[in-house]
Amino acid sequence: MENVPLNDTTPEEEARFRVFSEKVAGTNINPQTLLATDYLNHFNEIVMMLEMIPDMVECLEDAQAWQPKSYQDHFRDSQFRDRELAVEAYDYVPSHFRTAFEDVITQMNSLIAQAVERISGMIAQGVDGGELREACSSASRGLQTLMDVASAIIHGSVTRFDQREIDGFLGR
Numbered sequence: 016m017e018n019v020p021l022n023d024t025t026p027e028e029e030a031r032f033r034v035f036s037e038k039v040a041g042t043n044i045n046p047q048t049l050l051a052t053d054y055l056n057h058f059n060e061i062v063m064m065l066e067m068i069p070d071m072v073e074c075l076e077d078a079q080a081w082q083p084k085s086y087q088d089h090f091r092d093s094q095f096r097d098r099e100l101a102v103e104a105y106d107y108v109p110s111h112f113r114t115a116f117e118d119v120i121t122q123m124n125s126l127i128a129q130a131v132e133r134i135s136g137m138i139a140q141g142v143d144g145g146e147l148r149e150a151c152s153s154a155s156r157g158l159q160t161l162m163d164v165a166s167a168i169i170h171g172s173v174t175r176f177d178q179r180e181i182d183g184f185l186g187r
Contacts, residue, residue, distance in 0.1 A: 028107070035104045048112045049104040050169040053095045054086050054163050059183055062162075065155045068134060069148040075138060078131050086116075115173040116165065120143040123161045130154030141180045 036046045044051045064078040090101040137147050
């Protein structure tokens with residue numbers, strides 16, 4: 016990695032970033048962003064639950080119980096080999112990556128909450144199985160798209176969606 020100055024950072028912040036970038040070499044933490052894709056496993060859980068609901072309505076309870084978890088809390092609770100380093104490095108993620116990453120995670124959490132509420136209402140109203148399947152699939156696809164964006168950010172790209180696009184994922 017070349018020594019290109021980071022945007023909007025003080026010399027001290029840049030120095031700390033460089034230290035952590037070297038520390039994460041050889042781990043599953045990206046040295047450019049100081050982020051790890053393992054965090055996305057938290058969202059894989061809810062994707063699987065959403066996909067199972069049309070065939071196993073009782074999975075709705077698990078989906079309703081799913082809670083957002085911060086990046087650092089995910090790693091504190093995980094068996095990830097470099098979990099302590101992932102937690103510590105997060106404070107030094109370059110701001111342009113961190114802001115984009117936190118924005119997409121907020122969008123993912125919002126999409127999940129909206130989808131679970133919508134699917135719960137559909138089940139309570141006895142909506143037909145085909146419509147329920149489409150709602151679950153739509154939410155799952157939208158969440159997968161946002162997870163792809165989060166993964167791209169973790170790997171060094173910065174992409175964002177606006178609320179209109181997120182609503183489109185839910186078929187609204």
